[in-house]
Amino acid sequence: xxxLERHDNVxxxxxxDGENRFHxxxxxxxxxxxxEVEKSDGPRALVTAATGKFYSNGxxxxxxxxxxxxxxxxxxxxxxxxxxxxxxxxITVAALQGHTFAAGAMFSxxxxxxxxxxxxxYWCLPEADINIPFTPGMAALIQSRLTPQTAHxxxxxxxxxxxxxxxxxxxxxxxxxxxAVRSTALEIAQAQVAKAxxxxxxxxxxxxxxxxxxxxxxANPLG
Numbered sequence: 001x002x003x004l005e006r007h008d009n010v011x012x013x014x015x016x017d018g019e020n021r022f023h024x025x026x027x028x029x030x031x032x033x034x035x036e037v038e039k040s041d042g043p044r045a046l047v048t049a050a051t052g053k054f055y056s057n058g059x060x061x062x063x064x065x066x067x068x069x070x071x072x073x074x075x076x077x078x079x080x081x082x083x084x085x086x087x088x089x090x091i092t093v094a095a096l097q098g099h100t101f102a103a104g105a106m107f108s109x110x111x112x113x114x115x116x117x118x119x120x121x122y123w124c125l126p127e128a129d130i131n132i133p134f135t136p137g138m139a140a141l142i143q144s145r146l147t148p149q150t151a152h153x154x155x156x157x158x159x160x161x162x163x164x165x166x167x168x169x170x171x172x173x174x175x176x177x178x179x180a181v182r183s184t185a186l187e188i189a190q191a192q193v194a195k196a197x198x199x200x201x202x203x204x205x206x207x208x209x210x211x212x213x214x215x216x217x218x219a220n221p222l223g
């Protein structure tokens with residue numbers, strides 16, 4: 001399960017050491033960690049990271065199929081997590097040490113910055129291959145954070161991007177060696193801790209107003 005630590009002014013949220021899929025309990029644990037980050041005072045930033053083969057493999061499809069009657073509520077909760085990260089009033093950095101797929105890739109895009117391992121691991125939106133269309137909110141998030149050409153390729157072709165390729169097209173900000181992923185993310189976050197606060201939150205809310213509104217559409221989240 002996710003766990004939160006603090007290193008000086010940077011909170012580090014470790015997502016776990018498995019596939020880190022979005023089980024409702026996992027979502028609740030991440031939400032509680034974000035509560036702690038938000039209620040803290042003073043300079044601060046957030047790094048999300050993981051250990052093992054995966055950063056996140058996205059939706060917990062086994063849970064979804066077993067709880068079909070809760071599908072819409074589940075999507076609402078996932079999209080609220082995306083919206084919350086996208087508008088969090090602190091600088092956020094995703095440290096992608098492993099595979100980052102589907103909703104896990106979208107979660108990474110909601111962060112302000114991304115650092116990815118250069119030699120192994122893929123970032124991928126496989127929805128076109130697994131016959132699961134993007135919700136309007138998911139599409140809005142992706143298209144708000146990637147260039148039109150990159151969003152088009154990533155969404156339509158389900159391309160698997162290695163770290164260097166992801167950096168070349170702006171999916172991630174840096175591709176570094178495995179042992180430098182988390183430390184680089186911490187350096188980026190530490191340099192921005194003074195930005196935390198209401199002004200930063202307002203800037204984000206206005207910058208991504210359209211995507212946030214779509215992500216938070218609880219009346220018709222599935223489109």
